[in-house]
Amino acid sequence: MRNRSRRFALLAALAAGALFxxxxxxxxxxxxxxxxxxxxxxxxxxxSFAKEWETRTGEKIAINQSHGGSGKQARSVIDGLxxxxxxxxxxxDIDMLAEKGLIPKNWQSRLPHNSxxxxxxxxxxxxxxxxKNIKDWSDLARPGVEVVTPNPKTSGAARWNYLSxxxxxxxxxxxDEAAARDFVAxxxxxxxxxxxxxxxxxxxFVERGIGDVLVAWENEALLVVRKLNPDExxxxxxxxxxxxxxxxxxxxxxxxxxxxxxxxxxxxxxxxAPFGQELAAKHYYRPRLEAVREEYAAQFPEVxxxxxxxxxxxxAKATAVHFSDGGMFDRIFEAGK
Amino acid sequence: MSGRRGVLPGFGLAMGFTLWYLGLLLLIPVGALVLKAATVxxxxxxxxxxxxxxxxxxxxxxxxxxxAACINGVFGLLLAWVLERYDFPLKxxxxxxxxxxxxxxxxxxxxxxxxxYAGNGWVGRHLAxxxxxxxxxPLGVVAALTFVGLPFVVRTVxxxxxxxxxxxxxxxxxxxxxxxxxxxxxxxxxxLPAAVTGFTLAFARGLGEYGSVIFISGxxxxxxxITPLLIMIKLEEYDYAGATAIALVFLAISxxxxxxxxxxxxxxxxxxxxx
Amino acid sequence: xxxxxGGPKRREKKGRPRSLNEPPLVRGLLTAAALVFILLFxxxxxxxxxxxxxxxxxxxxxxxxxxxxxxxxxxxxxxxTLIVVPLNLLFGIxxxxxxxxxxxxxxxxxxxxxxxxxxxxxxxxxxxxVLLFGAQGLxxxxxxxxxxxxxxALPGIVLATLFVTxxxxxxxxxxxxxxxGSEEEEMAVTLGASGLQTFLKxxxxxxxxxxxxxxxxxxxxxxxxxxxxxxxxxxxxxxxTTVPLHVEMLYNEYQFTAAFAVASxxxxxxxxxxxxxxxxxxxxxxxxxxx
Numbered sequence: 001m002r003n004r005s006r007r008f009a010l011l012a013a014l015a016a017g018a019l020f021x022x023x024x025x026x027x028x029x030x031x032x033x034x035x036x037x038x039x040x041x042x043x044x045x046x047x048s049f050a051k052e053w054e055t056r057t058g059e060k061i062a063i064n065q066s067h068g069g070s071g072k073q074a075r076s077v078i079d080g081l082x083x084x085x086x087x088x089x090x091x092x093d094i095d096m097l098a099e100k101g102l103i104p105k106n107w108q109s110r111l112p113h114n115s116x117x118x119x120x121x122x123x124x125x126x127x128x129x130x131x132k133n134i135k136d137w138s139d140l141a142r143p144g145v146e147v148v149t150p151n152p153k154t155s156g157a158a159r160w161n162y163l164s165x166x167x168x169x170x171x172x173x174x175x176d177e178a179a180a181r182d183f184v185a186x187x188x189x190x191x192x193x194x195x196x197x198x199x200x201x202x203x204x205f206v207e208r209g210i211g212d213v214l215v216a217w218e219n220e221a222l223l224v225v226r227k228l229n230p231d232e233x234x235x236x237x238x239x240x241x242x243x244x245x246x247x248x249x250x251x252x253x254x255x256x257x258x259x260x261x262x263x264x265x266x267x268x269x270x271x272x273a274p275f276g277q278e279l280a281a282k283h284y285y286r287p288r289l290e291a292v293r294e295e296y297a298a299q300f301p302e303v304x305x306x307x308x309x310x311x312x313x314x315x316a317k318a319t320a321v322h323f324s325d326g327g328m329f330d331r332i333f334e335a336g337k
Numbered sequence: 338m339s340g341r342r343g344v345l346p347g348f349g350l351a352m353g354f355t356l357w358y359l360g361l362l363l364l365i366p367v368g369a370l371v372l373k374a375a376t377v378x379x380x381x382x383x384x385x386x387x388x389x390x391x392x393x394x395x396x397x398x399x400x401x402x403x404x405a406a407c408i409n410g411v412f413g414l415l416l417a418w419v420l421e422r423y424d425f426p427l428k429x430x431x432x433x434x435x436x437x438x439x440x441x442x443x444x445x446x447x448x449x450x451x452x453x454y455a456g457n458g459w460v461g462r463h464l465a466x467x468x469x470x471x472x473x474x475p476l477g478v479v480a481a482l483t484f485v486g487l488p489f490v491v492r493t494v495x496x497x498x499x500x501x502x503x504x505x506x507x508x509x510x511x512x513x514x515x516x517x518x519x520x521x522x523x524x525x526x527x528x529l530p531a532a533v534t535g536f537t538l539a540f541a542r543g544l545g546e547y548g549s550v551i552f553i554s555g556x557x558x559x560x561x562x563i564t565p566l567l568i569m570i571k572l573e574e575y576d577y578a579g580a581t582a583i584a585l586v587f588l589a590i591s592x593x594x595x596x597x598x599x600x601x602x603x604x605x606x607x608x609x610x611x612x
Numbered sequence: 613x614x615x616x617x618g619g620p621k622r623r624e625k626k627g628r629p630r631s632l633n634e635p636p637l638v639r640g641l642l643t644a645a646a647l648v649f650i651l652l653f654x655x656x657x658x659x660x661x662x663x664x665x666x667x668x669x670x671x672x673x674x675x676x677x678x679x680x681x682x683x684x685x686x687x688x689x690x691x692x693t694l695i696v697v698p699l700n701l702l703f704g705i706x707x708x709x710x711x712x713x714x715x716x717x718x719x720x721x722x723x724x725x726x727x728x729x730x731x732x733x734x735x736x737x738x739x740x741x742v743l744l745f746g747a748q749g750l751x752x753x754x755x756x757x758x759x760x761x762x763x764x765a766l767p768g769i770v771l772a773t774l775f776v777t778x779x780x781x782x783x784x785x786x787x788x789x790x791x792x793g794s795e796e797e798e799m800a801v802t803l804g805a806s807g808l809q810t811f812l813k814x815x816x817x818x819x820x821x822x823x824x825x826x827x828x829x830x831x832x833x834x835x836x837x838x839x840x841x842x843x844x845x846x847x848x849x850x851x852x853t854t855v856p857l858h859v860e861m862l863y864n865e866y867q868f869t870a871a872f873a874v875a876s877x878x879x880x881x882x883x884x885x886x887x888x889x890x891x892x893x894x895x896x897x898x899x900x901x902x903x
Contacts, residue, residue, distance in 0.1 A: 041862075064851055203866070208451070345810075347709060352685060354703070355710050369744045370736075415649070418646075431647070439832065442835070449661050452660050545732060559617050
């Protein structure tokens with residue numbers, strides 16, 4: 001009995017040893033905290049940047065990534081998640097970092113194009129053949145159409161969705177706020193599942209077969225149509241949509257403390273460089289670089305785009321009016337029941 | 338009671354360690370929650386707790402947990418009965434399987450149940466024909482909570498049923514009572530305290546459940562948003578005050594339920610015929 | 613307080629006289645109803661995990677399970693469990709010893725406090741530690757100054773898991789020790805054995821099976837904890853993702869087969885837990901222990 005238990009202990013120790021021996025040698029690490037649909041893009045970018053950095057400086061680095069709803073990710077960084085860089089879905093979430101003193105207030109002017117190396121927009125994804133004949137935002141408010149979109153309280157994509165719908169309501173009514181509110185309320189009454197993140201919504205629509213239309217990032221919709229389920233879905237481009245600008249920044253307080261500022265800055269510059277731009281386009285983000293944009297022109301059709309500043313006066317205002325506690329979104333939902 | 342302090346050693350050590358551990362792991366964190374809640378503006382606290390969205394989440398959490406616990410009450414009694422009284426093939430296996438929800442990670446359970454009960458799943462497909470939707474409706478929440486609470490009633494009722502003396506049933510039968518009558522007049526009252534304990538445990542477990550529910554519920558505010566998810570959402574939108582307020586109220590209610598369980602199990606620990 | 617998760621039990625086989633049994637039809641119907649319930653809520657979920665995991669064949673299955681990030685998640689989970697279980701074991705023994713061998717005022721309050729984490733939603737448990745140790749939390753600035761990482765790192769994951777699983781061993785031992793009484797221990801002490809000797813030679817063998825149970829339960833829960841860990845993890849791929857979080861991550865990356873493959877590992881562990889539990893019950897019943 002004793003002998004057997006000793007042998008067992010030895011075996012367990014060996015197994016544990018094998019399991020823990022795998023931990024690699026100490027190397028510089030960089031943590032990129034990002035939002036939901038960028039997983040595949042950064043996975044590829046990280047590998048090639050690490051290679052590039054090694055040839056450039058001879059230093060071996062490892063880049064870690066963390067993904068989730070944009071608001072939740074920002075919250076984690078505020079609570080102490082040590083992100084050297086953040087690449088989130090919307091500027092408001094990064095503004096929160098500035099408010100807590102993690103980065104300077106002028107963070108958005110530190111990199112070109114408002115610190116947004118790529119853009120996207122919101123489009124409609126429908127089932128093959130478009131059985132409900134969905135052409136534009138107004139069709140989402142039709143009775144009997146089931147809509148899937150994430151929760152604007154937790155998801156960046158959902159905020160862009162909501163604002164696009166609102167702007168389209170404003171345009172249709174010639175700028176009548178009450179009409180826009182009614183329009184958006186009718187759309188959300190058709191929402192069947194309100195997931196917490198953009199990814200979860202896509203899974204609900206694509207895999208679970210819920211809903212007639214998914215309001216999604218253009219990059220997410222293209223991913224579904226081009227890669228995952230080529231023959232089951234089609235993209236509908238609405239008559240008007242928002243210019244979605246997902247910004248990036250170095251988190252100064254963390255990068256300075258960990259001594260990673262140089263790598264972090266090079267990492268973000270790499271996003272603007274031809275290779276990063278090319279990779280962004282390959283993962284269906286609209287690139288900023290002219291040459292890459294022309295190369296991928298067929299992938300990104302012309303959409304009439306507006307910016308959040310034009311229609312809503314910037315994120316701070318839009319958040320206060322629409323997404324704050326007791327704001328427009330809450331009131332729409334409480335009235336809807 | 339066993340305590341004759343002075344004969345057995347180790348009271349100081351055991352008690353000291355217990356209190357130290359509890360203090361570090363429980364009191365300080367819960368204290369931090371209370372402290373945090375105390376800094377919340379009372380008006381804001383009240384507004385958060387009484388907002389219709391919070392109330393809807395409370396209603397769903399308590400309602401779904403209650404329905405699931407009722408389902409588990411009925412089927413738990415049935416299962417305990419069948420497992421204790423009847424013989425059928427693979428009975429031992431089924432008996433062992435009852436504990437699965439204790440051992441299976443809730444996230445795995447959530448994904449499996451959603452895949453199963455979604456409109457295109459193995460079971461959901463057939464229910465859809467009947468016009469019943471489970472996934473992404475309050476019914477889905479009930480299904481997930483039924484799963485996580487399944488073992489409780491079975492496991493509390495089984496030992497009581499096993500130790501039930503045959504004599505009372507024999508007496509009842511010899512006095513001419515039918516089986517149904519014997520069951521409802523004699524057996525059921527004996528099982529009731531244990532069943533109630535199991536029911537309460539299942540209810541308490543269902544209240545706090547998060548992992549399995551978020552996959553299957555659809556997470557619609559006012560409709561299928563459970564309280565733990567609402568706390569999570571409040572956290573994610575930087576609303577610490579709101580999250581703390583809801584968490585504290587929810588915690589207080591759970592604690593009250595726990596006290597009731599303890600009182601109940603104290604009573605059912607001294608039934609007339611066992612010991 | 614009786615924990616419903618088993619508890620060593622005795623089985624006795626005896627035929628029941630006809631007058632104490634139901635008609636065959638009723639028996640059949642009741643059994644069928646119970647089995648349909650089991651099928652819908654236990655067997656099918658179990659089946660679908662394995663069916664989906666193997667949907668793309670064994671090659672894909674082993675690739676998903678032996679992929680580096682999956683291995684790192686397994687390592688983190690094993691490490692967490694190895695820290696959590698011994699600590700909770702110590703706590704469980706100490707708490708059970710104090711509660712069941714001695715009388716003191718406030719005992720009921722203590723027992724309820726020990727049970728408390730059981731009724732706290734895992735999400736709240738995780739949040740508690742963020743409120744304490746997060747950068748904006750009570751001790752946040754102090755920790756930040758000293759560069760001690762708790763949340764979004766291993767200590768946070770361990771703490772959240774400790775919190776959630778702390779009652780499991782204690783709840784298993786308290787009723788067992790209470791029902792066993794302390795006559796043997798008292799006799800040993802009277803005969804001149806030291807406290808430690810009494811504990812090691814008398815008490816530990818007496819509660820051996822209960823201890824095993826508690827450990828199994830505690831390990832199963834540590835391995836599978838999702839809600840609490842999700843709040844404090846930070847979801848850094850390969851660094852702070854435990855196995856359940858890894859499953860969720862794969863699921864969110866459209867790698868459904870891989871997600872179910874890793875989930876099937878957890879499911880197999882759950883099944884092993886059940887088998888171990890069955891074995892312990894069987895051994896305990898052989899020794900006529902655990903009345």
